[in-house]
Amino acid sequence: MPARQTIRTIALDMLQLIHYSLCPISRSIRLAIGECGLVVELEEERPWAWRRDFLMINPAGTLPVLMRPHGFVLSGYYAISEYLDETHGKVNGEAPPSQSLFPGSALERAEIRRLVDWFHLKVDQEATRYFLDERVYQRFIDMGRSTPDTDIIRAGRSNLRYHLSYMAHLLERREWIAGDAISFADLAAAGQLSVLDYLGEVPWDEFRKVKNWYQSIKIRDSFRPLLTDRLPGLPPPPIYASVEF
Secondary structure (H helix, E strand, O other), rough: OOOOOOOOOOOOOEEEEOOOOOOOOHHHHHHHHHOOOOEEEEEOOOOOOHHHHHHHOOOOOOOOOOOOOOOOOOOOOHHHHHHHHHHHHHOOOOOOOOOOOOOOHHHHHHHHHHHHHHHOOOOOOOOHHHHHHOOOOHHHHOOOOOOOOHHHHHHHHHHHHHHHHHHHHHHHHHOOOOOHHHHHOHHHHHHHHHHHOOOOOOOHHOOOOHHHHHHHHHHHHHHHHHHHOOOEEEEOOOOHHOOOO
16 A cells, blocks of 8 residues: 555645544544534544654544644544534634533533543443454554454454443433433444444344434434445445434
């Protein structure tokens, strides 16, 4: 695969998001950007490449990164999501909407953050990453394996069912993941599950409440750009782009 070019110059007033289309954390930020009504320039970065040019922007080497050319650089899902929540109205030159990515009281916002960590740390490390490493990243890494490790895939599926059961438990008592209003916790969960859905790994019919919740997220305007994502040589199953599945 040819070396990727350095990040191109864009308009000074344009926000830019460096991301990878199947990075679940990047996807949660793309959803947050959509919920905030913002338009950003997307620049794709391969998370396994560890390019020097990208490390000069974010020494941690993690995705996503929100930036303004010759301006600020933000990395980390809390730094970006809370920046968007607090300032997106100002970015657009408009008054902020009534809906927040972190709504409610201090205690309710703490619950949102707890669940964001659940999805972007536990689910990511115990399920999503297993499938991405074995079924996606290995395809592009030099000296990578040609076929997924079936033991790792089996462990990922077992772990995923545990996390889906916990989601179903939460949704027994709540309209949304963290409470009665949609929040960044829902977007974090959707970021993870949308990647797993792309890879055909979510047993939706075993978890009807989670499926109903996901359909409610999937019909939102912010989700539409994710449905057009395609990885060359690895298309999603037909249900991926369908709201009725």
